[in-house]
Amino acid sequence: MATKTNKIENNFEKATKVNNKWCLCNENQQKVVFKFNEGYIKFLSENKTERECAAFCCAEAEKHGFVNLDTAIKNKTKLKAGDKVYAVNRDKSVALFVLGTDKFEAGLNILGAHIDSPRLDLKQNPLYEKNGFCLMDTHYYGGIKYYQWITLPLAMHGVVVKKNGTVINVNIGEKDSDPVFYISDLLPHLKKEAGKEEVSGEQLDIVVGNMSFKKDKENEVVIENLRKILKTSYNIEEDDLISAELEIVPAGRARDLGLDRSMVVGYGHDDRSCAYTSLQAILECEKPKRTAVCLLVDKEEIGSNGATGMKSRFFENVVAEVMNLAGQYNNELSLKRTLTNSNMISSDVTAGYDPSWAAAYNIQTDAFLACGISFNKYTGHRGKSGANDAAPEYIAKLRKILEDNKIFFQFTEMGKVDQGGGGTIAYILAEYGMNVIDAGIPLLSMHAPFEVASKLDIYHAYLFYKAFLKDMK
Numbered sequence: 001m002a003t004k005t006n007k008i009e010n011n012f013e014k015a016t017k018v019n020n021k022w023c024l025c026n027e028n029q030q031k032v033v034f035k036f037n038e039g040y041i042k043f044l045s046e047n048k049t050e051r052e053c054a055a056f057c058c059a060e061a062e063k064h065g066f067v068n069l070d071t072a073i074k075n076k077t078k079l080k081a082g083d084k085v086y087a088v089n090r091d092k093s094v095a096l097f098v099l100g101t102d103k104f105e106a107g108l109n110i111l112g113a114h115i116d117s118p119r120l121d122l123k124q125n126p127l128y129e130k131n132g133f134c135l136m137d138t139h140y141y142g143g144i145k146y147y148q149w150i151t152l153p154l155a156m157h158g159v160v161v162k163k164n165g166t167v168i169n170v171n172i173g174e175k176d177s178d179p180v181f182y183i184s185d186l187l188p189h190l191k192k193e194a195g196k197e198e199v200s201g202e203q204l205d206i207v208v209g210n211m212s213f214k215k216d217k218e219n220e221v222v223i224e225n226l227r228k229i230l231k232t233s234y235n236i237e238e239d240d241l242i243s244a245e246l247e248i249v250p251a252g253r254a255r256d257l258g259l260d261r262s263m264v265v266g267y268g269h270d271d272r273s274c275a276y277t278s279l280q281a282i283l284e285c286e287k288p289k290r291t292a293v294c295l296l297v298d299k300e301e302i303g304s305n306g307a308t309g310m311k312s313r314f315f316e317n318v319v320a321e322v323m324n325l326a327g328q329y330n331n332e333l334s335l336k337r338t339l340t341n342s343n344m345i346s347s348d349v350t351a352g353y354d355p356s357w358a359a360a361y362n363i364q365t366d367a368f369l370a371c372g373i374s375f376n377k378y379t380g381h382r383g384k385s386g387a388n389d390a391a392p393e394y395i396a397k398l399r400k401i402l403e404d405n406k407i408f409f410q411f412t413e414m415g416k417v418d419q420g421g422g423g424t425i426a427y428i429l430a431e432y433g434m435n436v437i438d439a440g441i442p443l444l445s446m447h448a449p450f451e452v453a454s455k456l457d458i459y460h461a462y463l464f465y466k467a468f469l470k471d472m473k
């Protein structure tokens with residue numbers, strides 16, 4: 001969920017009864033929910049960049065019998081109902097297909113989530129020394145509150161590509177034996193007025209060293225020591241950082257939250273909670289009626305632009321390739337019909353009501369944790385600007401699927417009217433004329449280094465995504 005903020009605020013409040021659904025689960029059902037979340041917590045802890053998520057998806061796809069689309073094209077494989085293929089775009093977005101018994105032109109059932117999350121990116125010339133410290137310069141990615149990212153142990157994930165094309169994978173700060181990185185803050189003893197310090201985006205540079213190195217007889221500099229460590233420990237020259245994609249993320253694993261262990265706290269629930277559940281849904285999808293698709297894309301948090309974002313032609317190109325291998329790409333018209341007749345769930349997170357920040361929410365219409373997967377007919381901001389607005393005819397069909405499959409769900413908005421807002425990839429797919437709605441997991445502290453989700457909502461999102469791929473007509 002990408003952010004749109006403004007300063008309007010008031011204290012108008014309504015009352016409602018919270019419909020917490022845990023009490024409807026018996027002990028066995030609770031166990032199933034907790035078990036599913038063990039897998040999710042492992043995924044969230046071990047996949048903190050879009051590249052890591054894409055690699056995980058491809059490995060899982062292979063394990064579940066999906067064939068790489070490039071291989072299928074090379075071998076001129078004839079695809080038929082029940083066949084499974086996946087395509088990867090620049091190692092950062094993935095599309096998975098399970099071919100249905102219906103013709104493509106009848107339309108696809110599509111789940112679309114994003115696998116990029118807010119973070120700090122290293123700039124291309126990041127390394128500098130200041131008064132005995134060595135730091136690396138960052139530029140944040142996505143909508144963040146600057147102050148949340150300071151005084152935390154941070155990890156560095158990503159790739160450095162050498163001039164000869166060699167890719168060095170970087171993952172520093174996750175193992176107990178690894179060092180971590182840090183952005184410092186001013187101690188309370190030195191602040192003049194309480195609450196007056198503002199952190200700026202430019203200030204978010206990470207400390208990487210404080211040890212001087214005897215370069216020659218006159219010079220003792222910290223940066224030289226860092227250059228030496230980069231070279232000897234990681235085979236990275238300082239110049240190589242120009243062709244690098246290094247992301248600074250919170251270090252450490254996702255964890256159970258609460259004495260009742262009902263929630264998960266971790267980095268990147270937005271939108272990996274919906275990506276993981278959508279992925280599990282398609283991995284378990286067998287011979288659907290309509291062709292089932294799971295799209296996991298990059299760049300949503302910065303507007304879905306770029307070759308790996310939802311606005312690129314990757315998706316429609318890949319649909320054309322799959323149709324072609326299935327002998328159903330007659331001309332461009334058949335592709336257009338396929339896309340127009342499709343149904344899509346934009347699997348993205350939404351804001352969960354937070355009792356500690358009650359003034360921002362409309363308790364009557366906002367999503368609550370532990371109340372099930374949350375549907376937003378529209379997102380957007382200031383009178384729904386920029387929103388996809390799902391058709392009631394489509395919503396009615398979804399209600400039937402939800403009820404038939406006993407899924408916990410809620411139909412919600414995000415905060416009070418004019419409080420702010422957000423956007424997803426929904427409107428981009430809607431441009432093809434297909435049915436689209438946002439449906440995902442409500443979060444506390446969205447876009448913070450550590451966000452919170454309910455295990456029950458995660459599990460019911462998975463149940464819904466599975467039912468949608470199977471039952472949506």
Ligand SMILES: [Zn+2]
Pocket residue numbers: 001002003270271301447
């Ligand atoms: Zn987001």
